[in-house]
Amino acid sequence: NAGxxxxxxxxxxxxxxxxxxxxxxxxxxxxMYWYRQDPGMGLKLIYYSVGAGITDKGEVPNGYNVSRxxxxxxxxxxxxxxxxxxxxxxxxxxxxxxxxxxxxxxxRLTVT
Amino acid sequence: EDQVTQxxxxxxxxxxxxxxxxxxxxxxxxxxLFWYRQDPGKGPEFLFTLYSAGEEKEKERLKATLTKKESFLHITAxxxxxxxxxxxxxxxxxxxxxxxxxGTSLIVHP
Numbered sequence: 421n422a423g424x425x426x427x428x429x430x431x432x433x434x435x436x437x438x439x440x441x442x443x444x445x446x447x448x449x450x451x452m453y454w455y456r457q458d459p460g461m462g463l464k465l466i467y468y469s470v471g472a473g474i475t476d477k478g479e480v481p482n483g484y485n486v487s488r489x490x491x492x493x494x495x496x497x498x499x500x501x502x503x504x505x506x507x508x509x510x511x512x513x514x515x516x517x518x519x520x521x522x523x524x525x526x527x528r529l530t531v532t
Numbered sequence: 533e534d535q536v537t538q539x540x541x542x543x544x545x546x547x548x549x550x551x552x553x554x555x556x557x558x559x560x561x562x563x564x565l566f567w568y569r570q571d572p573g574k575g576p577e578f579l580f581t582l583y584s585a586g587e588e589k590e591k592e593r594l595k596a597t598l599t600k601k602e603s604f605l606h607i608t609a610x611x612x613x614x615x616x617x618x619x620x621x622x623x624x625x626x627x628x629x630x631x632x633x634x635g636t637s638l639i640v641h642p
Binding site: 451520522524 | 541563564566568573574575576577578581619621623628629630632633634635
């Protein structure tokens with residue numbers, strides 16, 4: 421099992437550009453999450469999904485969009501990149517029976 | 533609103549010097565309290581889940597305990613490889629979404 425994988429590992433965007441952060445899990449987990457982590461600020465929830473076709477906003481959804489067409493994949497879309505979106509992004513998944521989360525290795529995004 | 537506060541923000545220990553990290557929480561009906569370890573440049577890695585006051589879990593030099601208001605992560609005779617940021621998270625009853633604390637950065641000097 422690969423667990424949770426994320427691509428790319430690093431990315432530099434110019435202001436106004438768009439990109440998609442990819443996330444895939446192979447544990448057949450229903451729940452998936454996107455977080456951003458800024459220095460000293462902990463993990464902030466952006467969007468989450470309880471299953472294919474179902475998504476909902478978290479604490480900081482502005483400037484982002486998600487989709488969940490399959491159980492395995494949960495991509496995060498940035499439409500018009502802004503410097504405030506410079507951060508490290510983590511995807512996580514969670515099984516229906518166990519409550520702990522499994523995290524991917526993260527994507528470090530810089531917007532200049 | 534669910535809240536999770538971790539202290540201290542940073543902790544420096546000498547190898548072999550035991551200590552504890554604190555996670556205090558306010559939540560309506562605790563469903564679970566989680567400890568994660570995060571190494572620099574990596575995603576958090578699950579350590580423990582605690583469900584009810586009085587519960588304890590152990591793994592190598594780490595022991596997590598839980599009361600009705602807080603959890604402690606005790607580190608016994610730490611080694612430099614225990615250096616990491618330790619994150620605490622809580623799930624309230626009826627919710628599967630955890631609330632994370634800001635973490636404690638632990639550095640263990642040889």
